[in-house]
Amino acid sequence: MPSVKIYDTTLRDGAQAEGISFSVEDKIKIALRLDKMGFHYIEGGWPGSNPKDLEFFKKIRHCPLRHARLAAFGSTRKAGAAAENDASVKAIIDSGVQVATIFGKSWDFHVFKALGVTLEENLAMIRETVAYLKSRGLEVIYDAEHFFDGCKANPAYALETIRAAAESGASAVVLCDTNGGTLPAEVKELVEKARSVLGVPVGIHAHNDGELAVANTLAAVQAGAEQVQGTVNGYGERCGNANLCSVIPNLTLKCGIETIPREKLVHLTDLSHFVSEVANISPNPHQPFVGASAFAHKGGVHVSALLKDSRTYEHISPGEVGNRRRVLVSELSGMSNLLYKYKELNLDIERQSPEGKRILEDIKKLESQGFQFEDAEGSFELLVRKTNHGYRDPFILEALRLLVEIKENTPAYSEAIIKMRVGDRVVHTAAEGNGPVNALDNALRKALYDFYPCIGSMHLTDYKVRVLEEKDGTGAAVRVHIQTGDGKRSWGTVGVSRNIIEASWQALADSISYGLLKGDHLARNGEEEKAVNGKKPAGNGSLQTN
Template sequence: MTKVEIYDTTLRDGTQGEGISFSAKDKVKIALRLDKLGFHYIEGGWPGSNPKDLRFFELIKEHRLKNARICAFGSTRKPGIAPSEDENLMQIVRSAAPVATIFGKTWDFHVEYALLATLEENLKMIKESVAFLRHNNMEVFYDAEHFFDGYKANPEYAMATLQAARDGGAARIILCDTNGGSLPGEIFEMVSQVSRTLDVPLGIHCHNDSELAVANTMAAVQAGAIQVQGTINGYGERCGNANLCSVIPNLAFKCGVASLPEESLAEVTELSRFVSEMANMHPMNNQPYVGGSAFAHKGGVHVSALLKNPRTYEHIEPEKVGNRRRVLVSELSGLSNLLYKYRELDLGLGLEKEDNRKVLEELKELENQGYQFEGAEGSFELRLRKAFHGYKEPFSLENLKILIEMRDGTVYSEAIIKMNVNGQVVHTAAEGNGPVNALDNALRKALEDFYPDIAGMYLTDYKVRVLDEKDGTGAVVRVLVETGDGHCSWGTVGVSSNIIQASWEALVDSIAYGLLRLETKDEGDPKKITGVFRGKC
């Protein structure tokens, strides 16, 4: 089987994406996770550009990596000076990384108008910089910046720059689609031509400005590239880089090309979400392979076929990349969607068809009113269990008051709540930095003695959507709440023309569903919920 090296540049190129930032310790954590999964090369940063990257190279020395080699990034020397006088190159050497990855100009247009050097001087800069780093006992990868644009404009000079890197001792030459404007056919043809004339292993580095970074990467591999560069989740400058969370499964499942160890492929989804969390970025649901919607099915016809054989509407088994299948229920659903959910939730299949149709129509009517269960599967499951599985709510509201007071320009909120919990009446109050926060605090305060486990549940997201703007401040709103417990997260929904009521519905469902997920306890203990164990999210 063909083998391709995976070179991750999330810690350098990925951080150039808008809104992406990692601390030096964050970068170490990510590097250790990548190493554990078998990545071959990890680009730690540009030690000559900022103190944070310098700190990363200091910290990573404290760890013994099992699979990956750390790469320090930089550029060729500046025009008119020796490599030993170039502070950028000296910082790469001081980083003590085993691999140096440097970029140089391949496009004559850039040499003349951006670098402001002669074409001949640029060739010397490339060769001498690579040779200097090799002399300092570093393996050197040369990133041929703007190669494909340069090759189209002046193929002879573009090839001369590659030859200069080769003569300097480069171990890999990486062809870069820096502006992200090339097409897969062009990439395949040019990589094929270079591989026939250059006796140095080639790599590929693509940007996503034309939404083709992954496709171009695959084309380059098919043309002979043995190293692919990219980032987790496609993070990167402008429109991002080639997404390794797509490239790696494509190599394995579409091309029969080995990259990461086989057992690591099932951890790609978890890796994607781990890096999203470290970057403080919400995971992208529509990402291929690893997104929450990658194996989500909504249309009734699709689900009907899925019940017969998942291959009808899935190109691979989701478990192969650590993802899972989801069936959504909405106004587009058919009876097959409900049947699938019954099976998934282990509710039994003994319901009459007319009962199925009735609950489906009720759900569609709720969606017509503004409810949306695609992102609120917690609320959806609670409704199914109430209708067909004898589910009893662990608590109920008897009375609720909210007081809002403005003093000295500051708004103060207090919620006073009376609850019935397992036959016992609880009357309590709590303040918050707003009415919804006060509601949440009062609800938890009323329940915490009965259900101590709610202390581990916390809101991770709160969204309000106005459903009919023309009604102004009297419009119906939909509130979506996401709650987590450190292991899983779940969504719940509430809808009303009163934002407090909508928020209350979503908050109550979030706690009730969290308790439902707990393992069944002793029914004689009123402090323990008698729910059904829900081990998966």
């Protein structure tokens, strides 16, 4: 089976994306995860450019990698200087890495405009830098910056630059579409041309400015490229880099080319989410292969076919990349969607049952009012179970009062007073918060903790408000969506009202009710948890919002 080496540059090129700033500890975490996934190369950064990358290379020495080779990035020597005296080159050697990745100019326009040197001096800079690093025992990978633009402008010179790197000891020459404007057919043609003049493997480094980074990467591999550079989730400067979460499964599953170990492919979705979490960026639900919506089905015709054979509307099995199929329920749903959801919940229903028809009508009516169940599986399941499955609410609201006091030059004060029934007991309590919704959340948790200590493990992770009828101004209906997790699972709930507090209460009450429904084993161990914890959580995991 043919194989391609995977070279990850998330820690360097990915970190250049707007809104991303990895700490040294972040970079170490990601490097270790990439190594565990079986990536062949991990580019740790540019030690000659900033103190953070220098510190990373020092600390990573104490966390030896088992599979990947660690690379340090840098440029060719400065014009008129010796490679051994160049600070950037010396920083690579001092970093202690096994691999040096050096970029140089392939486009004569850049040689004249960016470097301000002659074409001959640029060739000397390439040759001497590669040769010196090779003489110091490092594997040298040469990144031919702007190769495709350079080859279209002055093919003879662009090819001469990569030949200079190969003849000076580079183990691989990586052709870079730095501006991201090349088309796949051009990439294929120019990769083949580069291979014809080189005696070393060729790689590809594609940017996504034309939304073609993945396509260009695949085209390069089809033309004979043996190394692929990219980033997890496609993070990178401007529009990003080739997304390895798409490149790897396409090469492995579609092209039959060996990349990372096949048994690691099922962890690809987890890797994507892990890196987005470390980067503090919400995962893109519509990302191919690993996004939450990548295998989500909404149309009734689609779901009807899926029930017969998943290949009708899925190009691969979601489990191959560690993802899962989701069937959405909305006003567009048919009975097939409902049958699928019932099967997913281990509930029985007949296709023509009155119950099913009633639930579909309820869903359509609620969605016409502004409810949306696509990303609120908690509220949807509670709706189903309340219909005819012996479900009992774990608590019932008797009364709720909110006090908000605002004074000039003084932080606003919020207090929630709540009265609830739990079984045959009535609880009456109050709690403060940094806003009315936060106070409501704290009061609800305070009232329920003695009955359900497991709510201490439930954390509200997101709170969103959407105005549904902007023309009605402050009197418009709003939809509140809450995302909750307990460390093992995550679920969404929804509420709709012309009163934002009522909508928030609906979503919040559903989030706790659903968590108790799915985590009832925790509730049974409540007394043991109380004994261990010793006291109630003070707003643990509560929603911090105004």
